[in-house]
Amino acid sequence: MKIIEGGICAAGGFTAAGVHCGIRKNREKKDLSLIYSEVPAAAAAVYTTNLVKGAPLAVTKKHIENGKAQAVICNSGNANTCNADGIEIAEKMSELIADELKISADDIVVASTGVIGQPLEIEPIANGIPGLVRALSKDGCADAAEGIMTTDTVKKEIAVEFELDGKTCRIGGIAKGSGMIHPNMATMLVFITTDAAISAPMLQKALSTDIADTFNMVSVDGDTSTNDMVTVLANGLAGNDEITCEDGNFGAFMKALNTVTVYLCRMIAADGEGATKLLECRVSGAKDIKNAKTVAKSVICSSLLKAAMFGADANWGRVLCAIGYSGADADVNKVDVSFKSKAGQIAVCKNGAGIDFSEDIAKTVLLEKEIEIIIDLNDGEGTATAWGCDLTYDYVKINGDYRT
Amino acid sequence: MKIIEGGICAAGGFTAAGVHCGIRKNREKKDLSLIYSEVPAAAAAVYTTNLVKGAPLAVTKKHIENGKAQAVICNSGNANTCNADGIEIAEKMSELIADELKISADDIVVASTGVIGQPLEIEPIANGIPGLVRALSKDGCADAAEGIMTTDTVKKEIAVEFELDGKTCRIGGIAKGSGMIHPNMATMLVFITTDAAISAPMLQKALSTDIADTFNMVSVDGDTSTNDMVTVLANGLAGNDEITCEDGNFGAFMKALNTVTVYLCRMIAADGEGATKLLECRVSGAKDIKNAKTVAKSVICSSLLKAAMFGADANWGRVLCAIGYSGADADVNKVDVSFKSKAGQIAVCKNGAGIDFSEDIAKTVLLEKEIEIIIDLNDGEGTATAWGCDLTYDYVKINGDYRT
Numbered sequence: 001m002k003i004i005e006g007g008i009c010a011a012g013g014f015t016a017a018g019v020h021c022g023i024r025k026n027r028e029k030k031d032l033s034l035i036y037s038e039v040p041a042a043a044a045a046v047y048t049t050n051l052v053k054g055a056p057l058a059v060t061k062k063h064i065e066n067g068k069a070q071a072v073i074c075n076s077g078n079a080n081t082c083n084a085d086g087i088e089i090a091e092k093m094s095e096l097i098a099d100e101l102k103i104s105a106d107d108i109v110v111a112s113t114g115v116i117g118q119p120l121e122i123e124p125i126a127n128g129i130p131g132l133v134r135a136l137s138k139d140g141c142a143d144a145a146e147g148i149m150t151t152d153t154v155k156k157e158i159a160v161e162f163e164l165d166g167k168t169c170r171i172g173g174i175a176k177g178s179g180m181i182h183p184n185m186a187t188m189l190v191f192i193t194t195d196a197a198i199s200a201p202m203l204q205k206a207l208s209t210d211i212a213d214t215f216n217m218v219s220v221d222g223d224t225s226t227n228d229m230v231t232v233l234a235n236g237l238a239g240n241d242e243i244t245c246e247d248g249n250f251g252a253f254m255k256a257l258n259t260v261t262v263y264l265c266r267m268i269a270a271d272g273e274g275a276t277k278l279l280e281c282r283v284s285g286a287k288d289i290k291n292a293k294t295v296a297k298s299v300i301c302s303s304l305l306k307a308a309m310f311g312a313d314a315n316w317g318r319v320l321c322a323i324g325y326s327g328a329d330a331d332v333n334k335v336d337v338s339f340k341s342k343a344g345q346i347a348v349c350k351n352g353a354g355i356d357f358s359e360d361i362a363k364t365v366l367l368e369k370e371i372e373i374i375i376d377l378n379d380g381e382g383t384a385t386a387w388g389c390d391l392t393y394d395y396v397k398i399n400g401d402y403r404t
Numbered sequence: 405m406k407i408i409e410g411g412i413c414a415a416g417g418f419t420a421a422g423v424h425c426g427i428r429k430n431r432e433k434k435d436l437s438l439i440y441s442e443v444p445a446a447a448a449a450v451y452t453t454n455l456v457k458g459a460p461l462a463v464t465k466k467h468i469e470n471g472k473a474q475a476v477i478c479n480s481g482n483a484n485t486c487n488a489d490g491i492e493i494a495e496k497m498s499e500l501i502a503d504e505l506k507i508s509a510d511d512i513v514v515a516s517t518g519v520i521g522q523p524l525e526i527e528p529i530a531n532g533i534p535g536l537v538r539a540l541s542k543d544g545c546a547d548a549a550e551g552i553m554t555t556d557t558v559k560k561e562i563a564v565e566f567e568l569d570g571k572t573c574r575i576g577g578i579a580k581g582s583g584m585i586h587p588n589m590a591t592m593l594v595f596i597t598t599d600a601a602i603s604a605p606m607l608q609k610a611l612s613t614d615i616a617d618t619f620n621m622v623s624v625d626g627d628t629s630t631n632d633m634v635t636v637l638a639n640g641l642a643g644n645d646e647i648t649c650e651d652g653n654f655g656a657f658m659k660a661l662n663t664v665t666v667y668l669c670r671m672i673a674a675d676g677e678g679a680t681k682l683l684e685c686r687v688s689g690a691k692d693i694k695n696a697k698t699v700a701k702s703v704i705c706s707s708l709l710k711a712a713m714f715g716a717d718a719n720w721g722r723v724l725c726a727i728g729y730s731g732a733d734a735d736v737n738k739v740d741v742s743f744k745s746k747a748g749q750i751a752v753c754k755n756g757a758g759i760d761f762s763e764d765i766a767k768t769v770l771l772e773k774e775i776e777i778i779i780d781l782n783d784g785e786g787t788a789t790a791w792g793c794d795l796t797y798d799y800v801k802i803n804g805d806y807r808t
Contacts, residue, residue, distance in 0.1 A: 051728040117757070320486055325454045354486060395800070396796055
């Protein structure tokens with residue numbers, strides 16, 4: 001397996017585009033993206049667990065009920081959520097793009113991201129669609145990744161190459177996600193494409209299994225969004241024998257998918273609203289995986305720890321505190337904690353109590369951009385990893401007046 | 405019932421003091437407080453639910469097992485938590501103050517607040533105790549309230565006068581609490597005194613019942629502290645017939661207690677780390693009280709909503725979003741939301757969808773210091789109130805480098 005260029009267009013038969021259609025006032029900012037497969041593809045998706053769900057999610061769910069889709073359309077700047085005409089608008093988006101692509105509206109995945117509760121006008125989208133389809137190309141991944149960004153500061157894309165039955169397959173993805181990100185859900189917007197041949201039920205199984213350890217282990221601010229979804233389209237053009245059960249090829253596919261999703265998780269966490277640091281919390285020695293996950297998520301979600309990491313302050317008491325209130329079954333008197341970055345690793349807590357350590361070295365470790373918070377519960381075999389970011393002035397700034 | 409001066413010294417027989425003993429480097433900052441009843445008092449307490457518990461909590465729990473206490477000692481600047489000798493130090497604090505007061509160490513409530521995981525030296529406390537006892541006076545409430553402050557910016561004290569059996573009773577309290585405050589627990593440090601006569605079991609019942617609607621409905625940052633407790637001492641000097649069952653007098657006592665606790669809750673939320681605004685979320689129309697509480701707490705805890713309130717941005721979509729992920733059983737299509745302050749009230753969402761409203765008026769409403777977020781779920785009779793604060797640049801600043 002190796003990382004390759006091309007993102008969502010790396011897989012055979014996929015093209016993409018992103019344009020400015022006018023949902024956003026800023027003409028420099030793309031706001032409408034398209035991903036297209038030249039043949040119908042197996043489709044799978046996971047959705048937010050928020051009771052308030054964006055209208056596009058309901059429409060997408062209906063469209064891919066048959067396990068099939070051929071294109072993804074997504075706008076940014078407006079979430080099309082909590083609007084009386086939301087479903088109607090999402091259906092209309094699907095019909096317009098399907099007409100232009102000359103495919104069925106039932107084969108469209110539709111998504112929206114942005115402000116909640118403001119009516120989404122169909123006109124800019126209708127006007128933008130012809131140009132969007134004309135712009136489809138094998139080089140379109142960057143534009144599509146840009147068109148789904150909201151407060152994201154960087155485009156998020158990746159692709160990897162792997163083999164199934166001696167055939168070269170590719171899988172790639174783009175993501176948007178910066179604020180309103182929390183583990184209890186499908187999480188943010190992620191669109192993945194692959195030319196591997198895999199049945200829709202096995203594709204859904206792969207995705208649902210994978211997100212439990214990836215997108216559901218990312219938190220930026222503890223707010224679970226209304227519009228999040230992760231979709232995968234698999235068009236089979238790589239020519240491998242279709243994966244229809246949990247065999248070795250399924251394992252190889254899972255591994256490639258996981259490489260893509262972990263990469264995107266780390267990018268999303270690192271680009272958390274206002275973030276200056278990526279935090280990775282690695283828990284081992286838990287009674288089981290469930291307890292390990294509970295601890296990892298609690299630590300990564302602690303506002304106090306996040307602010308301490310922003311200040312490069314080795315305030316490990318806040319790690320212990322977050323373990324203590326996590327609800328996990330853990331013996332707090334056995335906990336070891338250390339901080340690690342490319343500048344080194346420093347142990348700060350042993351058996352639940354502080355140990356002597358050099359504040360200077362700790363500072364050097366914590367001034368890096370990627371910090372690992374390493375927790376050994378010394379109480380079993382369970383392990384888990386969660387990703388998050390620091391809490392900064394800019395998070396407050398970005399969210400203090402998001403709508404203007 | 406009326407609000408009176410004196411705080412924890414308003415009740416007959418109680419005196420208090422606060423001094424600088426040297427736990428903190430800043431000599432201007434008091435760091436050791438004492439509350440003393442001239443006769444033994446019935447005692448009740450509730451404690452944090454965090455698995456990591458400060459050593460003083462274990463010692464206090466043991467001391468008041470018999471339902472009796474006569475004095476409270478509390479230091480700030482060090483939490484005496486996650487230290488190997490924590491219990492020993494907390495016991496030593498109790499013994500030293502008991503010796504000086506010539507009472508039993510078993511009648512001491514001991515508490516600590518501040519940084520976790522740094523050994524607490526007994527010397528400054530031992531040296532400070534004689535002066536602390538000499539300073540005891542009926543005017544000592546302000547000093548005691550100051551001695552328990554950490555990142556608090558204002559002293560928090562209140563007292564009220566009420567009648568039982570024609571006897572005038574008083575109940576008063578002081579609180580510290582600014583960061584690391586979250587509903588799933590006993591919450592922050594609060595010391596309450598009263599001269600009403602009430603048995604220890606009924607006092608415990610009154611306290612445990614009250615906090616479910618008061619201190620457990622306050623959130624500043626979602627972090628549940630390791631050292632929180634609320635204690636009440638009732639010395640009976642008002643001369644009323646001792647309350648021993650849930651009669652009318654118990655109801656009158658509960659009402660007076662609730663006046664004190666709600667006042668302190670509001671003060672704690674308003675003084676949340678970095679806060680510029682007090683947020684009060686009032687939920688009605690829930691299927692039951694449990695669902696109403698779940699919704700109120702979820703809304704008050706949303707980082708995105710808290711940041712929007714800081715920016716006086718009427719971003720009601722974030723209210724809907726927080727209701728949606730709260731886990732409450734609610735129909736999101738029936739939800740009405742409005743914002744209210746002394747500048748007026750403005751409806752922003754009806755039946756789960758946005759309505760036309762004046763952004764100018766909304767801004768005027770939200771620029772006030774106390775904001776009510778009013779939610780009607782239109783789905784039943786359950787009501788609840790939660791308190792919190794906005795999320796600001798200063799929260800990040802305070803917590804980015806707390807230890808230095």
